[in-house]
Amino acid sequence: MTYCVGLWLKDGIVLLADTRTSAGADNVSMFSKMHTYHMEDERFIALMTAGNLGVSQAVVNLLHEGIRTHERVETLYTVPTMFRAAQLVGEAVRIVFETDGKTLQAQNVPFDVSILVAGEIKGRSTRMFLVYSAGNFIEATPDTPYLQLGEHKYGKPILDRVLEYTTDLMDGVKLVLISMDSTLRSNLTVGMPVDLLVYRKGALAPAVKRRITEDDPYFRMIRDRWGEALRDAYRAIPVPPW
Amino acid sequence: MTYCVGLWLKDGIVLLADTRTSAGADNVSMFSKMHTYHMEDERFIALMTAGNLGVSQAVVNLLHEGIRTHERVETLYTVPTMFRAAQLVGEAVRIVFETDGKTLQAQNVPFDVSILVAGEIKGRSTRMFLVYSAGNFIEATPDTPYLQLGEHKYGKPILDRVLEYTTDLMDGVKLVLISMDSTLRSNLTVGMPVDLLVYRKGALAPAVKRRITEDDPYFRMIRDRWGEALRDAYRAIPVPPW
Numbered sequence: 001m002t003y004c005v006g007l008w009l010k011d012g013i014v015l016l017a018d019t020r021t022s023a024g025a026d027n028v029s030m031f032s033k034m035h036t037y038h039m040e041d042e043r044f045i046a047l048m049t050a051g052n053l054g055v056s057q058a059v060v061n062l063l064h065e066g067i068r069t070h071e072r073v074e075t076l077y078t079v080p081t082m083f084r085a086a087q088l089v090g091e092a093v094r095i096v097f098e099t100d101g102k103t104l105q106a107q108n109v110p111f112d113v114s115i116l117v118a119g120e121i122k123g124r125s126t127r128m129f130l131v132y133s134a135g136n137f138i139e140a141t142p143d144t145p146y147l148q149l150g151e152h153k154y155g156k157p158i159l160d161r162v163l164e165y166t167t168d169l170m171d172g173v174k175l176v177l178i179s180m181d182s183t184l185r186s187n188l189t190v191g192m193p194v195d196l197l198v199y200r201k202g203a204l205a206p207a208v209k210r211r212i213t214e215d216d217p218y219f220r221m222i223r224d225r226w227g228e229a230l231r232d233a234y235r236a237i238p239v240p241p242w
Numbered sequence: 243m244t245y246c247v248g249l250w251l252k253d254g255i256v257l258l259a260d261t262r263t264s265a266g267a268d269n270v271s272m273f274s275k276m277h278t279y280h281m282e283d284e285r286f287i288a289l290m291t292a293g294n295l296g297v298s299q300a301v302v303n304l305l306h307e308g309i310r311t312h313e314r315v316e317t318l319y320t321v322p323t324m325f326r327a328a329q330l331v332g333e334a335v336r337i338v339f340e341t342d343g344k345t346l347q348a349q350n351v352p353f354d355v356s357i358l359v360a361g362e363i364k365g366r367s368t369r370m371f372l373v374y375s376a377g378n379f380i381e382a383t384p385d386t387p388y389l390q391l392g393e394h395k396y397g398k399p400i401l402d403r404v405l406e407y408t409t410d411l412m413d414g415v416k417l418v419l420i421s422m423d424s425t426l427r428s429n430l431t432v433g434m435p436v437d438l439l440v441y442r443k444g445a446l447a448p449a450v451k452r453r454i455t456e457d458d459p460y461f462r463m464i465r466d467r468w469g470e471a472l473r474d475a476y477r478a479i480p481v482p483p484w
Binding site for chain 1: 329393396397398399400402403404412415416417420423424427428450452460463464467468470471472473474475476478479480481482483484
């Protein structure tokens, strides 16, 4: 299982992905689920992937090689817009489905992949999309300024209660770390370390790109303080009058 | 969908169940999922049910009529122990599976039911069990002093972080209401009103049995204060040093 979360905020984007892949509880390994495509002062695009690792790696490799469309080969380094980036990722998903889908189906393995595509291309707006297994996609909006992949339920309540489009980027970092911590505690197939990326609108380069390990002092502090804060908060609520 | 949660604490039991049943988003109705069996100064047993409503109602009706075992008819009013109560509920589940399971299967409807059984019989300890669709069951222990039915993920992080076996009963009430509120916000097929039950060890009668509606002032206060408290808590965490 995987947990990835992306915030699409007034000032930019915050992405966080875990790194655990598992094919059964006794077959666990670590793979980065975050991929970035950067041309200085021209574009910065990031992907996060969830689902069957064979499928998501095939999609990423295909995007790396480029996809032939209308007599030219497109990659995430050549697409003119973020909308086209999401379309290209969707096309890669469909190509992998055509190649591998039938055999997977015959072996009762669901064709399961979802990909978050976020970033900015010079002169255009910052956008964030979620591409489904069918290659179609949705986009984050001010009403729902976050998108999640994989094991999303444990980490959702904190986002639903607190996050807004106008939330500050560094507050967003705290919120995704809290959301990830809730998920890590409840689902063993989501695991440390986690990959964090912060992108400030217009920068065309990441503000923070960091692998956070189990003993990162900031993450440990959040884990401890958050538990305490919840304990204090519920104790401060008066007992029911009945 | 359903969300029910039971706390099995040092001082007693707290149970909370929503009341929504849905067969599709356009076929929604209200059913109590909590049933109590009370003989003054002798026993107090409560059930909460989740899963297919046809199955769970059949189980409850069967328990009401009594189940013939070893030449006598047993009900939750006659079982000598809480362990036997859980067994009897499991037997009722298996009888319904024998009667209805094959046809449900033929129509691709999963035989899906889970039942929380909690209470005390005079002179014996207070216990809480979770009976599965197969009629077998597990019991809450000081290590894991709560059990959940149905849509359990949204409401789990708060319990995992804060709840302990030694948590005070009225603090337990706050926690199950917070846990329910997280679930109500995230899953529309879990709905108000909710049924709350508080049982203090040795009382052989409920301390609180109350239907909490949308406009209950205490529940509204919890909803508001909890959101605020989370907002204050995450704001109080310092921003990352990187």
